[in-house]
Amino acid sequence: MVSVINTVDTSHEDMIHDAQMDYYGTRLATCSSDRSVKIFDVKNGGQILVADLRGHEGPVWQVAWAHPMYGNILASCSYDRKVIIWKEENGTWDKMYEYTGHDSSVNSVCWGPYDFGLILACGSSDGAISLVTCSGDQQWDIKKISNAHTIGCNAVSWAPSVVPGSLIDQPSGQKPNFIKRFVSGGCDNLVKLWKEEDGQWKEDQKLEAHSDWVRDVGWAPSIGLPTSTIASCSQDGRVFIWTCDDLSGNTWTAKLLHKFNDVVWHVSWSVTGNILAVSGGDNKVTLWKESADGQWACISDVNKGQGAVSSIADGATNEQ
Amino acid sequence: MEEVDVEPTTTPIPGFDSNQKHLGFVWGPGDILVYETIYKASGGSAGGCPFVHEVRKDEDIYSPILRKLFNESHHIFVGLQRIREDLPSKNKKPQFVSISKNYRSVIRACMEELQQVAVYHNDSLGNTLLSLELIWNLCEVLFIDAAPAGSLVLHLLDWVRLHKADVDEKAREVLASESPAEHQAYWDVVISYVLQGRMDEARQVLVKQAALQPAARVMFKLLDNLLMKMPIFNPGETQTLTEFDVKWRHWREEVDHCLQDQSFASNRHLEDICKILVGDEDVLLEYKELLSTWYHFLVTRLLFSHPTVKPTELHYYAQSSMHMFLDTRSVPEPLDSILLAAFEFDIHQVIKDCSIALNNWWFVGHLTDLLDHCKLLQSHNLHFGSNLREFLLLEYASGLFTHHSLWQLAVDYFDHCPEFGRVYLELQIERVPLDTERKALKVIRICEQRQMTEQVRSICKIMAKKALRNNRLGSALSWSIRAKDAAFATLISERFLQDYCAKGTFSDLDLIDNLGPAMLLSDRLTFLGKYREFHRLYGEKRFSDAAKLLLSLMTAKIAPHSFWMTLLTDALPLLEQKEVIFSADQTHELMFCLEELTSGKSVPTPDKPMQDEDIETTKIELLRLALARNLAMAIVKEGTVEI
Numbered sequence: 001m002v003s004v005i006n007t008v009d010t011s012h013e014d015m016i017h018d019a020q021m022d023y024y025g026t027r028l029a030t031c032s033s034d035r036s037v038k039i040f041d042v043k044n045g046g047q048i049l050v051a052d053l054r055g056h057e058g059p060v061w062q063v064a065w066a067h068p069m070y071g072n073i074l075a076s077c078s079y080d081r082k083v084i085i086w087k088e089e090n091g092t093w094d095k096m097y098e099y100t101g102h103d104s105s106v107n108s109v110c111w112g113p114y115d116f117g118l119i120l121a122c123g124s125s126d127g128a129i130s131l132v133t134c135s136g137d138q139q140w141d142i143k144k145i146s147n148a149h150t151i152g153c154n155a156v157s158w159a160p161s162v163v164p165g166s167l168i169d170q171p172s173g174q175k176p177n178f179i180k181r182f183v184s185g186g187c188d189n190l191v192k193l194w195k196e197e198d199g200q201w202k203e204d205q206k207l208e209a210h211s212d213w214v215r216d217v218g219w220a221p222s223i224g225l226p227t228s229t230i231a232s233c234s235q236d237g238r239v240f241i242w243t244c245d246d247l248s249g250n251t252w253t254a255k256l257l258h259k260f261n262d263v264v265w266h267v268s269w270s271v272t273g274n275i276l277a278v279s280g281g282d283n284k285v286t287l288w289k290e291s292a293d294g295q296w297a298c299i300s301d302v303n304k305g306q307g308a309v310s311s312i313a314d315g316a317t318n319e320q
Numbered sequence: 321m322e323e324v325d326v327e328p329t330t331t332p333i334p335g336f337d338s339n340q341k342h343l344g345f346v347w348g349p350g351d352i353l354v355y356e357t358i359y360k361a362s363g364g365s366a367g368g369c370p371f372v373h374e375v376r377k378d379e380d381i382y383s384p385i386l387r388k389l390f391n392e393s394h395h396i397f398v399g400l401q402r403i404r405e406d407l408p409s410k411n412k413k414p415q416f417v418s419i420s421k422n423y424r425s426v427i428r429a430c431m432e433e434l435q436q437v438a439v440y441h442n443d444s445l446g447n448t449l450l451s452l453e454l455i456w457n458l459c460e461v462l463f464i465d466a467a468p469a470g471s472l473v474l475h476l477l478d479w480v481r482l483h484k485a486d487v488d489e490k491a492r493e494v495l496a497s498e499s500p501a502e503h504q505a506y507w508d509v510v511i512s513y514v515l516q517g518r519m520d521e522a523r524q525v526l527v528k529q530a531a532l533q534p535a536a537r538v539m540f541k542l543l544d545n546l547l548m549k550m551p552i553f554n555p556g557e558t559q560t561l562t563e564f565d566v567k568w569r570h571w572r573e574e575v576d577h578c579l580q581d582q583s584f585a586s587n588r589h590l591e592d593i594c595k596i597l598v599g600d601e602d603v604l605l606e607y608k609e610l611l612s613t614w615y616h617f618l619v620t621r622l623l624f625s626h627p628t629v630k631p632t633e634l635h636y637y638a639q640s641s642m643h644m645f646l647d648t649r650s651v652p653e654p655l656d657s658i659l660l661a662a663f664e665f666d667i668h669q670v671i672k673d674c675s676i677a678l679n680n681w682w683f684v685g686h687l688t689d690l691l692d693h694c695k696l697l698q699s700h701n702l703h704f705g706s707n708l709r710e711f712l713l714l715e716y717a718s719g720l721f722t723h724h725s726l727w728q729l730a731v732d733y734f735d736h737c738p739e740f741g742r743v744y745l746e747l748q749i750e751r752v753p754l755d756t757e758r759k760a761l762k763v764i765r766i767c768e769q770r771q772m773t774e775q776v777r778s779i780c781k782i783m784a785k786k787a788l789r790n791n792r793l794g795s796a797l798s799w800s801i802r803a804k805d806a807a808f809a810t811l812i813s814e815r816f817l818q819d820y821c822a823k824g825t826f827s828d829l830d831l832i833d834n835l836g837p838a839m840l841l842s843d844r845l846t847f848l849g850k851y852r853e854f855h856r857l858y859g860e861k862r863f864s865d866a867a868k869l870l871l872s873l874m875t876a877k878i879a880p881h882s883f884w885m886t887l888l889t890d891a892l893p894l895l896e897q898k899e900v901i902f903s904a905d906q907t908h909e910l911m912f913c914l915e916e917l918t919s920g921k922s923v924p925t926p927d928k929p930m931q932d933e934d935i936e937t938t939k940i941e942l943l944r945l946a947l948a949r950n951l952a953m954a955i956v957k958e959g960t961v962e963i
Contacts, residue, residue, distance in 0.1 A: 004333065005351065006374040015368030016355050021348035024753035025722075028353070030372060042374070069781040071789065090789070114778065224743035270347050272718060272747050277345050277352075284330075285345040285354070 008047040010038055018062045022072075029074055031060035037076045037086070039093065051093035055084050061107055067114035070134075075120050077106035083122050083132065097140050102126050107154050112180065113161035121182055123153035129184055129194070131201065145194065145201050149186025154215050157230075158182045160222035183230050185214030191232045191242070209254045212236035216266045221273035231257070231276055233264035239278055241296065257288060257296050333373060349751040350722030351376045380680045381723045383445070385434055390720070392426045393686055394729040400693060401736045413464075416694050420460040423686060427453045451655050452683050454483055458662050459670065459687060462631065463696055469630040470553045470561045476619045477517050484616060487512045491525065501528040507589050512610050514593055515620045519547045522593075542583055543590055546575055546597065553627065565628050572598060599625030605644065614645035615659055631665065638663035667696060671708070681716035685733075688712050710737045714744055721748045731766055746772055754783060757795075777803050784808055793819070794828030797845075801835075806842040813844035817851075821886060826852060847878045854890070867894050867901045874913045884917050885936075888943055895946040904954040911947050914940070 010016065014033035021028055021042075027050070028040045037053040037060055058079030066073035072088035073096065083106050087096035104126035112119040118134035129148040133141045159181040180196040181204065191214055193205035212235035220229040230242040230252075239257040244250070257278070266279040276288045276296075288296050333343065333354055346353040356369040380386055400419050403412065431449045461467060461475045487509065494503045506529070513522035523544055530540035551567045553559075559567075575597045578584065584591040595603040604611070604620060611617045618641035622629050629637065638660055646652065652660075654677040661669035674684045691697055692709040717733035720726045730748070734741035749767065754760040760783050767775040780803030787796035788808075793815055800808040820826055832852045839849040850873055857866035870891055873879040879887055891910060894901050902910065918940055 003376055004373050005376045008372045008374070010370045010372055012368060012370045016344065016370070016372065019344065019346055019353050019355050019372045021346070021351075021353060023349065024751060025349045025351065026753055028372065030355075033368065045374075067778075069778055069785055071785050088789075221747060222743070223740055223747075265342065266345065268345070268347055271349055271751065272744050274714075277347065279343060279345045283342055285343050 006042065006045045006047070008040055008042060010040070011049075012036065012038065014059075017059065020063050020065055022065045023068050027065075027072075029063045029065065031063045031076055033059035035060060035078070035080075037063055037074070039074070051086075051088075053084075053086055053093055053095075055095055055098070056080050056082060058105070061105070062109050064109050064111050064120070066111045066118060066120075069114055070118050073118070075109045075111065077109045077122055079105040081106060081124070083109060083120070083130075085120070085132075097132075097134075097138075099130065099132055099140070099142070101130055101142060101144060102128060104152070107152070108156050110156045110158055110182070112158045112182070115161040115178060116180055119180075121156040121158065121184075123148075123156040123184055123186075125152035127152055127186070129153055129156060143201060148184060148192065148194075148203075149188045149190065151187035153184055153186045154213065155185045155217045156182055157184075157217050157219045159219045159228065183217045183219050183232075185217040185232055185234075187213045189214060189234070189236075191217055191230070191240075205250075205252060207232070207242055207252055207254070209240050210234035210236050210238060215264065216268075218267045218269050218276075220269045220276075221271065223273055229273070231267040231269065233267045233278065235263045237262060237264060239264055239267060241276075255296070258286075258298070331375075333375070348374070376722075377719070380682075381719060381726060385430055385437065385445070386682075387726070388433065389426055389430045390682065390726055390729060392429075393423060393682070394732065396422050396426070397686060397689065397736075398732050400690065403693070413466075413694075416690065417460065417465050420456070420464050420690060423690070424453055424456055424460070427456070448678075450483075452678075455655075455658055455662070455670070455674065456683075456687060457482065458659060459667075459691070462634075462662055462665065463667060463691060464694055466631070469628050470564065471555045472631060472634075473619070473622050473627045473629060474553060474555075477623060480616050480619045481516050481518070484512075484516065484612070487516065491521070495525070495528075500525070501532045508610060510589070511593065511596070511607060514547075514596055515604075515607065515610060515616070517552075517620075517623050519550055523547050536587065539584060539587065539590060542578065543593065546571075546578065546594070549574075550597070561628055568627060596620075597624060601625075601644065608645065611645075614642045614656070617641050617645045618663075635660075635664040667691060671712075675712075680719060681712055685712040685716035707739070710739055710741070713737055714740060718744065718748065721751070724753075727752055728762075728766075735770075742770070745770070746775060750775060750778060754779065754786075757783070777805075781805055781808065784812075788812065788815075794831045797828070798831060801838045801841055801845075804841065810842040810844040813842065813848040816848055817844075817883065826855075843878065844880070847873065847880065847883070850878060851887075858894075863894060863897065863899075863901045867891075867906065870894070871902075871906055871909055875909060881917070884913060885939070888914060888917070889939060892943065892946055895950045900950065900953045900957050902950055902954065904951060904958055907947055907951040907954055911951070914943055914947065 008028060010030045010032075012030065012032035012034050016030055016032050019028060019030045026041065026043045028042045028047075029037060030040070031037045035054065035056045035058060037051075037056070038049065039051040039053070041048040041050050053076075056076065056078040060076050060078045062077050064075045066075070072093075074086045074093075075083060076086070077083045081100060081102045081104060083099040083102075084095055085097040085099075086093050088094075099122070102122070102124040104124055106122050106124045108123040110121050112121065120132045122130045122132065124130070127147050127149050129145045131143040131145075133143070135141045161178055181193060183191060183193050185191050189208070189210045189212060191207040191210070192203055193207070194201050195204040196202075207230075210232065214232055214234045216233050218231045220231070222228075226245065228244045231239060232242065233239045237260045239260070241255045241257050242252045243255070244252045257276070260278075260280045260282060262280055262282045264278060264280045266277075268277050269275070270277070274289060277285055278288060279285050286298050288298055290296050342356070344353075344355045352375045353372055354375055355372040381390075396419060403415060427449055431446060431453070434446045434449070457479050461472075461479055465475065467475045490505050490512070491509045494500050494505050494509050497503045500506060506525070510522055510525050510529075513519075513525065526540065526544060526547075530537065530544075533540070549571055551564060551571055553561070553564045575594060579591070579594050579598065584594050592603055592606075596607075599621065601621065604617060608617075611620065615638075618638055621641060622637060626633075626637070642652070642656065642660060646656075654673060658670055658673045658677070661673060671684050671688055674687075675681070678684065688697070688709050689712075697708060713733050714737055717730040717737075720730035720733075727748075731745060734745040734748075737744070749763060749772075752759070752763055754763065760779060764776050764779055767773075767779070780799050784796045784799035784803060784805065785808075787793075787799055788811075793812055797809065797812045797816070800812060816826065816828075816832070826832060829852070832849060833856070835845070835849045839846045850869065854866055854869045854873070857863075857869060870887060874884055874887060888910070891902075
């Protein structure tokens with residue numbers, strides 16, 4: 001069902017912790033325990049190193065691309081408690097901004113929807129979540145939510161920019177009804193929803209279902225339905241799908257997707273939000289899809305292993 | 321969690337060598353990334369794998385042979401959607417059948433092209449296409465054309481004949497040989513024709529044998545007669561099914577008599593043919609090799625034992641045929657299950673099995689769409705009803721979107737998915753790389769046609785940013801105007817003005833001169849436009865208009881303060897003209913402006929180099945002088961009474 005079409009040799013000297021394609025799939029950013037962030041041009045199956053960014057003093061955990069309308073901008077977060085925002089100007093990549101407001105490893109960064117401007121959410125092991133906003137040329141505003149999760153925050157993910165369902169009601173030409181929301185998961189076993197009201201961030205919902213640290217959360221892209229969907233995974237081996245049907249966002253119901261035998265580290269939604277990828281400690285990545293009657297089914301397993309995989313590309317056969 | 325009927329496929333990723341490592345996974349906009357990593361509760365690790373793999377879900381999209389399939393079927397699909405809903409169904413059936421045939425001919429065209437290219441490792445693709453056409457054809461016969469009893473067997477015969485073309489090849493070979501009747505494959509050809517119900521051709525070939533054996537002429541004539549007289553149902557005629565049935569039974573009895581009479585006992589081949597004609601299953605099975613498939617066996621069986629079979633009776637025969645024909649030990653292939661499901665009229669199962677067996681959604685998407693138009697899905701009371709159609713089409717179209725040119729086809733498919741098509745399109749179209757202006761314009765046009773204003777704005781902003789990065793100010797400006805992005809327009813206007821101050825000329829004059837109402841997007845842009853107008857007026861020697869405009873730029877606060885010095889300096893040549901251009905009042909206003917400007921500058925800045933200070937002071941002195949002189953002349957001029 002799937003075949004490997006390209007392998008990029010990043011030359012990282014240590015473990016890779018994250019890899020992200022840019023918006024169009026033409027560039028790849030990787031980060032590693034070797035403290036570097038690398039950017040490659042991967043158009044047409046090639047790999048050209050565009051930048052080798054040094055600036056972190058510890059393993060770099062995540063990278064995130066901002067929306068192309070702001071230019072080529074990449075954020076990275078690291079064990080060294082720093083969040084660095086890099087920008088490409090005149091063909092070269094440089095540090096655009098460095099945020100050092102956390103007391104402990106920053107574990108997750110996520111850019112908000114482009115309609116909100118350039119805004120980055122950062123979750124840290126010091127339990128706080130920072131919202132870093134670009135308010136003008138080289139001007140950055142910081143809003144910090146202290147003690148968002150006791151012990152530490154492991155993941156943050158933004159809600160899509162339009163309040164679900166409101167697109168149908170808006171007369172064209174008017175600005176849609178924006179409410180800034182995001183979800184976070186932490187070492188307090190909780191999944192929390194945050195909403196901005198009158199310029200302040202407030203805890204909107206507390207979702208309890210996990211019995212161990214929540215490792216990752218993902219808010220599904222909006223497909224125009226009045227439903228909001230969030231996936232969360234935890235060290236307790238469970239993956240939950242949370243849905244909210246009403247526009248006010250108050251009643252969330254949890255559905256257990258699956259109980260795995262090992263820690264589940266990552267969940268991520270596909271671009272159209274109809275497939276959820278779950279990365280587990282059992283060395284496999286499983287893909288899940290919701291069928292029309294609301295049930296979730298596993299559609300494919302992608303796992304590591306030995307053996308030949310033949311990949312067919314335009315008539316040529318190569319064996320790897 | 322739903323129970324899946326089949327175990328999901330596991331795809332191993334090559335190269336990961338240790339059991340200690342985990343698999344990292346990331347969605348790309350099109351492809352997927354996987355890499356080796358270790359997840360741990362705390363940080364730090366030792367050693368790692370530097371490889372990141374790009375994994376693709378659907379390789380078929382990139383096959384150049386299938387490109388034709390996707391393009392042409394897209395054309396057919398769009399035509400199908402346009403068939404008017406209000407026409408009664410029975411008028412539409414011939415149209416649907418014709419569309420079905422079109423789809424099939426596209427598949428066949430691909431197969432032919434493959435054969436011409438004759439690349440041997442595309443055999444699997446060729447076989448797949450063959451199977452696809454086989455299945456589609458059967459679906460057309462059973463579901464779309466929905467042949468009733470009588471015609472049903474005839475249609476199935478056509479179906480089998482179409483997919484067993486090797487008979488004709490063999491026949492040609494035999495007939496072309498020196499002595500056809502002695503050819504090794506002679507009897508194979510005759511029997512194959514009989515098995516396919518092609519009596520005329522069988523008779524023609526038999527004649528060759530008859531010629532060789534004059535002694536057995538009577539026997540051959542008898543068989544020839546029987547073959548000729550075999551009743552074939554003709555749906556066009558007024559004969560009813562019952563009448564046909566009677567006639568057929570008569571004929572069958574006649575054949576049976578011949579068998580009982582041992583008329584053909586001396587020639588084993590002729591006797592076998594006779595036995596086939598009465599539908600003797602054991603004999604049929606002896607010719608397994610010629611039949612080659614259980615469904616050929618099925619159709620032949622029906623032809624000779626139950627030609628008036630009703631559609632609802634098919635599945636009994638299908639199941640038994642399959643069991644009789646196939647080795648009891650062998651596991652049925654996916655193709656067999658699919659065909660069986662079709663014979664059982666279980667459309668849902670056919671679609672499901674095809675979805676699982678095939679690598680991409682092309683087949684099930686288009687077939688389901690056609691069946692939905694024929695209103696066949698609803699009558700089967702599916703879980704999903706028409707949602708199944710949309711579900712499959714969305715999958716197919718989403719897959720197309722990853723391709724650098726096929727994505728344009730996908731747009732039409734999304735257009736015809738009423739529930740989620742639009743939002744899927746909105747999400748996907750933003751990911752189309754905007755490599756060139758032309759491509760960006762193409763994407764924008766698609767969005768504009770569908771009133772996707774947010775996407776248009778977003779794309780324009782991206783293009784503006786890109787142009788600015790490449791120092792193409794004019795392009796950046798026109799994109800930000802199109803995006804109605806005031807902030808960016810201001811930024812670019814500033815750049816234009818900075819460039820002017822540095823170089824003394826404007827670039828992209830055409831653009832600035834023809835801004836029109838777009839000028840009002842941002843104050844800075846308005847100023848840029850008006851300032852350029854001032855230069856134009858000056859160039860055309862319309863000095864008083866230019867002067868008026870220049871003044872208004874400052875008094876109406878259109879010009880930013882930082883630019884006033886430049887404007888006043890621009891006023892100098894006007895002030896130094898022999899003719900008085902600025903009136904007394906205007907001169908006063910200019911003086912006010914100058915004062916306003918200089919009062920702010922009264923505090924000397926320590927970090928400004930001495931030279932700049934000097935230049936500044938000199939300029940101001942010059943201006944004051946020129947203004948004073950002009951004021952004097954203006955007062956005199958206005959005070960003078962012309963006699």
